[in-house]
Amino acid sequence: MKRRRFLKLLxxxxxxxxxxxxxxxxxxxxxxLKAKGKGESIIIAKREIxxxxxxxxxxxxxxxxxxxxxxxxxxxxxxxxxxxGCLVKYDKEKLLLICPCHAGSFDLEGNxxxxxxxxxxxxxxFRIEGDNVRIG
Amino acid sequence: MVQRIREWIEIRTxxxxxxxxxxxxxMVPRNINIFYSLGIVxxxxxxxxxxxxxxxLIYYAPHEDxxxxxxxxxxxxxxxxxxxxxxxxxxxxxxxxxxxLHMLSVFFLQAYKKPRExxxxxxxxxxxxxxxxxxxxxLLPWSQLSYWATTIVTTMPTAFxxxxxxxxxxxxxxxxxxxxxxxxxxxxxxxxxxPLMLILFGIHIFLVCRIGFSSPPFGKVIEERKEWKExxxxxxxxxxxxxxxxxxxxxxxxxxxxxxxxxIISFAPALFLxxxxxxxxxxxxxxxxVRPEWYFLAPYQMFxxxxxxxxxxxLQITLVILxxxxxxxxxxxxxxxxxxxxxLVLFLGVLSLWAVLTxxxxx
Numbered sequence: 453m454k455r456r457r458f459l460k461l462l463x464x465x466x467x468x469x470x471x472x473x474x475x476x477x478x479x480x481x482x483x484x485l486k487a488k489g490k491g492e493s494i495i496i497a498k499r500e501i502x503x504x505x506x507x508x509x510x511x512x513x514x515x516x517x518x519x520x521x522x523x524x525x526x527x528x529x530x531x532x533x534x535x536x537g538c539l540v541k542y543d544k545e546k547l548l549l550i551c552p553c554h555a556g557s558f559d560l561e562g563n564x565x566x567x568x569x570x571x572x573x574x575x576x577x578f579r580i581e582g583d584n585v586r587i588g
Numbered sequence: 589m590v591q592r593i594r595e596w597i598e599i600r601t602x603x604x605x606x607x608x609x610x611x612x613x614x615m616v617p618r619n620i621n622i623f624y625s626l627g628i629v630x631x632x633x634x635x636x637x638x639x640x641x642x643x644x645l646i647y648y649a650p651h652e653d654x655x656x657x658x659x660x661x662x663x664x665x666x667x668x669x670x671x672x673x674x675x676x677x678x679x680x681x682x683x684x685x686x687x688x689l690h691m692l693s694v695f696f697l698q699a700y701k702k703p704r705e706x707x708x709x710x711x712x713x714x715x716x717x718x719x720x721x722x723x724x725x726x727l728l729p730w731s732q733l734s735y736w737a738t739t740i741v742t743t744m745p746t747a748f749x750x751x752x753x754x755x756x757x758x759x760x761x762x763x764x765x766x767x768x769x770x771x772x773x774x775x776x777x778x779x780x781x782x783p784l785m786l787i788l789f790g791i792h793i794f795l796v797c798r799i800g801f802s803s804p805p806f807g808k809v810i811e812e813r814k815e816w817k818e819x820x821x822x823x824x825x826x827x828x829x830x831x832x833x834x835x836x837x838x839x840x841x842x843x844x845x846x847x848x849x850x851x852i853i854s855f856a857p858a859l860f861l862x863x864x865x866x867x868x869x870x871x872x873x874x875x876x877x878v879r880p881e882w883y884f885l886a887p888y889q890m891f892x893x894x895x896x897x898x899x900x901x902x903l904q905i906t907l908v909i910l911x912x913x914x915x916x917x918x919x920x921x922x923x924x925x926x927x928x929x930x931x932l933v934l935f936l937g938v939l940s941l942w943a944v945l946t947x948x949x950x951x
Contacts, residue, residue: 481666481668481672482646
């Protein structure tokens with residue numbers, strides 16, 4: 453191999469290595485940070501939520517609502533509408549979650565009742581521990 | 589496949605003709621040395637600052653309540669945030685050093701002489717903008733160091749009678765350095781200075797390319813110097829091709845720059861970040877021994893030594909004007925500084941005085 457060709461090859465290898473060494477840090481830098489509170493437990497006293505009452509929460513950065521349903525017990529649903537991401541509101545009179553943007557509505561299981569949302573609301577896991585509801 | 593892509597680009601851009609005429613066919617003086625590559629190193633340094641600065645903007649919050657916290661977030665939580673912040677901090681100091689070296693070498697090689705006076709003037713303005721970049725960026729972390737160093741610097745204009753107070757208030761956006769000052773400095777740092785620098789850079793490069801490289805006044809071969817009575821690009825038919833001869837020198841110097849940067853980041857990461865740079869700004873508590881960055885120590889010490897503030901600032905402004913317009917004061921044709929003992933003594937004297945004031949100012 454000629455000296456010039458060798459030097460060109462060496463420079464190319466070093467240059468590509470140096471540049472690719474920056475790829476990982478750049479990708480990691482641009483990756484969204486872990487949402488605050490993700491993995492942390494949230495404890496809510498049952499008495500805070502009367503029957504057919506609801507409480508707004510933020511679970512791992514996602515707005516959610518804890519609803520105490522008559523006969524069916526507690527459920528935690530994401531408030532993020534599956535249509536275009538607006539936040540649904542709990543309507544105590546109609547027992548529905550209604551999106552203010554395009555009038556999509558969900559029942560208290562999170563299923564689509566009417567409007568454009570393509571799928572049900574996300575459900576969050578929780579445990580009942582004595583007088584408390586524990587999430588996470 | 590690669591060949592077809594190459595041909596496709598070639599037909600539409602004629603890039604190989606450009607490479608032949610502007611890189612391989614472009615001749616540089618045979619005795620050109622490594623100091624001529626400092627300009628491109630300064631340019632690379634500026635590009636690194638721009639790229640890392642854009643990265644930092646993703647997480648930085650220019651507000652007095654959030655600025656310091658956002659810097660802490662970048663340093664401690666954001667993956668590799670420390671890397672881009674340290675590259676920006678270390679890079680700013682190295683950039684100033686490279687710009688200083690570039691100006692010194694241009695002075696020593698007398699490359700500012702006719703017809704390159706304008707190239708020098710634009711370069712001198714660019715070096716002042718570089719310092720303004722550093723000054724405006726210094727406040728952004730909203731640390732004790734940045735807050736009080738900015739307080740000192742923005743107090744300096746008050747030495748001017750009548751307009752001084754007004755100018756200080758204009759800089760600060762109020763009586764004291766506050767969140768308003770932070771917003772102003774941020775706007776200057778990221779929106780006002782970069783386009784200004786790019787315009788001056790464009791003019792500088794245009795002049796360098798249009799006039800051509802100057803030849804070193806000493807070395808193995810001394811090109812015959814002709815009288816400049818009309819415009820003509822300087823050419824060196826017997827010189828070396830820019831690529832690969834001079835290009836390899838430039839590449840070497842750029843690698844050296846990166847070597848210095850990553851050596852400091854690896855082995856002395858706190859070199860430019862003392863304890864006060866990691867303490868949030870407290871407008872009610874001045875830390876002891878507030879000092880500006882190393883490149884401002886000489887003017888700062890000079891300012892402290894001169895008892896009359898007005899006289900101090902006038903002297904400094906005069907020196908800056910003399911520096912910018914130097915080619916118009918030095919009209920002698922001789923371009924070998926070694927054959928001009930008085931100028932050599934002046935050069936070494938100013939350099940020594942600068943070094944003494946810098947060391948003195950650091951204590």
